[in-house]
Amino acid sequence: MKIYPLAILLISSTLVLSCSEQELASRVETAPASAESADSSPTAEIEAILHEHIAILASDQFEGRAPATPGEEKTIAYLQQQFEALGIGPGNGDSYFQSVAVTELTTASDAILQIQGSDYDASFSYGNQMMVGTQQQIPYVTVQGSDVVFVGYGIVAPERNWNDYANIDVTDKTVIILVNDPGYATQDPELFNGNAMTYYGRWTYKYEEAARQGAAAALIVHETGSAGYPWEVVSSSWSGPQIGLQAANLNADKNEIEGWLTLDSAEALFDGAGLDYQELKAAAAQPGFTAVYLADFKASVSIENSVRSSESQNVIAVIPGAERPQETIIYTGHWDHLGVNVELEGDNIYNGAVDNATGTAALLAMAHLHSQQTPPERSIVFLAVTAEESGLLGSLWYSEHPIYPLATTVANINIDAMNVNGIMRDVVVVGYDSNELQNYLQAAATKQDRYLRAEPNPERGYYYRSDHFNFAKAGVPALYAESGEDSVEFGMEWGAERAQDYTDNRYHAPSDEYDPNWDLSGAATDILMFFDVVTTLSGESTFPNWFEGNEFKAIRDASRAGL
Ligand SMILES: [Zn+2]
Numbered sequence: 298m299k300i301y302p303l304a305i306l307l308i309s310s311t312l313v314l315s316c317s318e319q320e321l322a323s324r325v326e327t328a329p330a331s332a333e334s335a336d337s338s339p340t341a342e343i344e345a346i347l348h349e350h351i352a353i354l355a356s357d358q359f360e361g362r363a364p365a366t367p368g369e370e371k372t373i374a375y376l377q378q379q380f381e382a383l384g385i386g387p388g389n390g391d392s393y394f395q396s397v398a399v400t401e402l403t404t405a406s407d408a409i410l411q412i413q414g415s416d417y418d419a420s421f422s423y424g425n426q427m428m429v430g431t432q433q434q435i436p437y438v439t440v441q442g443s444d445v446v447f448v449g450y451g452i453v454a455p456e457r458n459w460n461d462y463a464n465i466d467v468t469d470k471t472v473i474i475l476v477n478d479p480g481y482a483t484q485d486p487e488l489f490n491g492n493a494m495t496y497y498g499r500w501t502y503k504y505e506e507a508a509r510q511g512a513a514a515a516l517i518v519h520e521t522g523s524a525g526y527p528w529e530v531v532s533s534s535w536s537g538p539q540i541g542l543q544a545a546n547l548n549a550d551k552n553e554i555e556g557w558l559t560l561d562s563a564e565a566l567f568d569g570a571g572l573d574y575q576e577l578k579a580a581a582a583q584p585g586f587t588a589v590y591l592a593d594f595k596a597s598v599s600i601e602n603s604v605r606s607s608e609s610q611n612v613i614a615v616i617p618g619a620e621r622p623q624e625t626i627i628y629t630g631h632w633d634h635l636g637v638n639v640e641l642e643g644d645n646i647y648n649g650a651v652d653n654a655t656g657t658a659a660l661l662a663m664a665h666l667h668s669q670q671t672p673p674e675r676s677i678v679f680l681a682v683t684a685e686e687s688g689l690l691g692s693l694w695y696s697e698h699p700i701y702p703l704a705t706t707v708a709n710i711n712i713d714a715m716n717v718n719g720i721m722r723d724v725v726v727v728g729y730d731s732n733e734l735q736n737y738l739q740a741a742a743t744k745q746d747r748y749l750r751a752e753p754n755p756e757r758g759y760y761y762r763s764d765h766f767n768f769a770k771a772g773v774p775a776l777y778a779e780s781g782e783d784s785v786e787f788g789m790e791w792g793a794e795r796a797q798d799y800t801d802n803r804y805h806a807p808s809d810e811y812d813p814n815w816d817l818s819g820a821a822t823d824i825l826m827f828f829d830v831v832t833t834l835s836g837e838s839t840f841p842n843w844f845e846g847n848e849f850k851a852i853r854d855a856s857r858a859g860l
Pocket residue numbers: 631652653685713714
């Protein structure tokens with residue numbers, strides 16, 4: 298298929314925008330399944346395909362697409378049916394599914410965190426003052442009378458000569474940890490990666506390290522800037538059923554309690570201990586920080602869980618390569634979202650229209666485009682993964698149980714939350730300059746008269762927040778890029794405003810709903826760009842690699858050397 302230059306894309310977008318909103322909506326509603334519209338430009342066709350799939354996947358009927366619920370049944374059946382309709386075969390032998398064994402824990406929402414000292418007694422309530430949960434796959438966990446220690450950023454990074462646990466044994470204690478890393482806190486480019494978040498700044502790392510240190514409870518202090526999202530995102534994603542991969546040891550090696558404190562709660566707690574939170578936070582960003590006990594405080598908290606073992610499914614389809622079928626290029630997009638929160642008044646369905654009905658619809662649009670090509674030399678795999686919202690679990694499972702060997706997996710192209718605001722000139726690469734796939738992306742973007750740039754908010758740790766990360770950790774070169782904010786029609790400021798509006802008002806909220814008036818010309822443009830990248834790769838015999846100095850290059854080199 299020909300890749301159309303931006304001039305044509307722009308014309309088509311102008312045409313679409315010149316329609317009245319009703320006309321646009323009715324055009325979308327009446328678009329037939331084949332999505333051939335009167336306007337035969339390539340973005341119009343892709344836009345109609347996207348509108349159709351997003352409207353369905355994000356409808357209330359799909360119940361927010363939570364893994365292991367009726368919403369999953371509907372979603373995966375829909376995906377299978379769509380791949381079949383395109384004539385694209387199953388990707389796992391004769392099945393379109395890969396079973397992912399999961400355990401679902403639902404923590405009772407009445408937990409209380411009690412902190413007592415000789416002159417102090419306070420309790421913090423679940424939801425608006427703190428959130429707690431556990432990864433231990435058992436019905437009841439409790440921490441009683443555990444010493445409370447502030448461990449700064451909670452980082453052990455030998456290569457950076459940094460150890461927040463150097464002079465303290467936190468076995469069975471409750472640790473309080475700052476989110477993000479000292480580089481972000483100081484904005485010193487010499488410290489960690491400066492403003493850009495390292496994996497040490499990611500909350501998942503904080504719990505992993507606290508568990509290695511033997512802590513009973515690990516509580517992270519939430520701050521909107523350094524976490525990258527408001528408290529409501531923590532409270533909504535941590536309430537309701539939590540999914541983990543089934544663990545043979547029931548995760549006995551994890552902390553009994555993992556959780557978050559609001560900034561207000563943390564400040565009050567430190568104040569009660571005669572400590573200044575802000576002062577200690579500043580000290581924690583300096584080398585040589587040592588952990589501090591919060592007076593003689595003891596923490597107690599118990600939680601009851603309902604535990605349910607179940608299965609969820611990755612959905613997988615493949616167009617086999619005609620020349621080198623063992624070499625694969627894998628598109629990923631997570632089909633899951635947060636489901637329904639019955640505790641919530643009013644609209645309690647997390648429809649996840651942008652996140653990630655758009656990306657799931659994009660997989661189907663990609664499949665549509667590739668199904669019209671002559672068969673590629675290499676195989677093209679479409680992998681809609683489950684349980685991304687629960688910690689990238691579907692892609693983790695796939696990377697641990699790959700259906701196509703990782704050593705001959707050429708590339709992963711990940712799509713998570715597409716642009717609904719029209720065409721953007723800039724293409725943001727999350728994890729800029731990490732591997733040679735960026736060169737392919739550069740070529741494709743240039744044809745569209747667009748430019749690449751690094752993510753504007755690397756401190757938010759987006760690199761660790763979607764499914765490509767599990768491919769990267771396994772050495773497979775991964776590309777995670779998306780429309781930026783430089784709107785062709787309305788400029789940069791407007792685009793940034795729209796993006797911020799989404800983060801503030803819809804991200805991981807029931808209001809992330811489908812809107813038939815969305816301008817999907819930008820999403821369609823991105824899809825054509827990725828399609829160009831994959832079309833090029835699928836006709837080559839080269840294996841792009843990570844750039845020199847990248848932390849994943851050694852893993853890839855070892856995996857390729859084993860062939
Ligand atoms: Zn997502």
